[in-house]
Amino acid sequence: MNNIGIILCKQEKYDEALDYHQRALEVQEKHCSSCQNEISNSLNHIGNVLIEQKKYDEALKFYQRALETQEKYYRNSHVEIAATLDNLGTTCRLQKRFIEAIEYHPKALEIQEKYYPSNCVIISNTMNRIGHVLYNERKYDEAIHYYRRALSMQEKSYPDGHIETSHTLNSIGSALYEQKKFDEALQFYQKSLTIQETYHELLHIDIARSLNSIGNVLYSQEKYDEAIHFYQRSLDIREKFNPFSDIGIATVLGNIGRALYEQRKYDEAIDFHLRALTFREKFDTTNHDDIVDSLRNIANTLSEQEKYDEAMEFQQRALMIREHHYHSDHVNIAYIRPTGTGNPRKRLPIESC
Template structure:
């Protein structure tokens, strides 16, 4: 209770201490312990301590494997959390390893987890871009795009975000016309669902103008 209260107030370090006390009181390996470990991991991310976050996400993962198994979809969120923490540490190969583990699990249940698979391809694309593997990044974004187009559980926003990610990679490759094309497609989607003063709408319009200037 106090852990959640202090978390909601934004006092993350104090919240961590309360959740750790809760763990000391209740050491039974159950759902509550899993949730507490995971929350502590999330809180360490919020205070920019990914190393400690990984420590608690790993505790979460160990318990999840005990309760379920090594390839159960319940592990996916935790695997992605670990990957994101490694990304924050700029340990991109480790981040890629955990995102790929999560993707392998979800691909065993493709019809149920289509939108989540698309999200994972986006995550992997982002990591591949950081590693400088631009073509591999684009391949994953293309996978995500195709899934989003035919998945009822995906939204137009998901498509727009994927197109924005693709535009960044094309800009990295100095393929500015392709970057502009992706941005314009994303902007068209945003125009249908966002107000003109929405932050995402403003951002993409500014990016389009920036690329247009570069092309002159």
């Protein structure tokens, strides 16, 4: 039953997958209570499905049960325990509980380094996870240290390149980008893209993400025509790959709008921001912050055209959303200010996706 559940999970049929894993767990606990290894595997499988459903609190409970079961079953540290520790760390990171996450992953790494060869992909994956937590904590130098260690292992395991290598290159690029080391970031993003274009079909989402990342670097370097070229390539892939539910489409539309804004092509910029807003209001209705960002981008652009009444309408819509979803003294409400003749022109931040 667990094997069926794994296949269903890969097919994104999460409710069905969960049912099979829960049935497997029920049978194991009823008829084979001594099969602690199989029980812990089922608990982990359930946690994995719940992660895909973004039910992080529930997933955490199942992973913790799996860990407790494994620690009773294995007298000493074991690779199965390391896998569960990694799952716990990843869940905590997704919940932005970075202090807890950074406790779990090094414990997993310590076990893995005892049981696996030094260049094992499993070890490099855990190093990447540690890097992700440090990145989220904005400890970019430390994150890059772990990413580079992971990359070194992957390049030895896959001398001709591999998708996992491209992901690590992207991670290093993102950390360098946050440090405003744009030339170095661009090199890593381009290396990642080269590998992805070799191993993926041309319409793969990984390629679209890399193209957007390259666009972000070029935007930050004020190379707006080049940035728009890469954003447009990213958008073309996303619209062909998954035109109705890929939230990244709105992100890239917004990024093109921002680049056009910097070129003072305001009518074109508004068109892209309106498309981003329409997409978000239709397909991402609960993401209030991004909807507000689209409204504010439109308002700022209208203000540059001295269309202050129209700009005020979009600012008021943004303010209404914020007031509805935040406490009256929340910083995000204070952040929205009326648009008028006295406001200086401001550069709009771009987004990753």
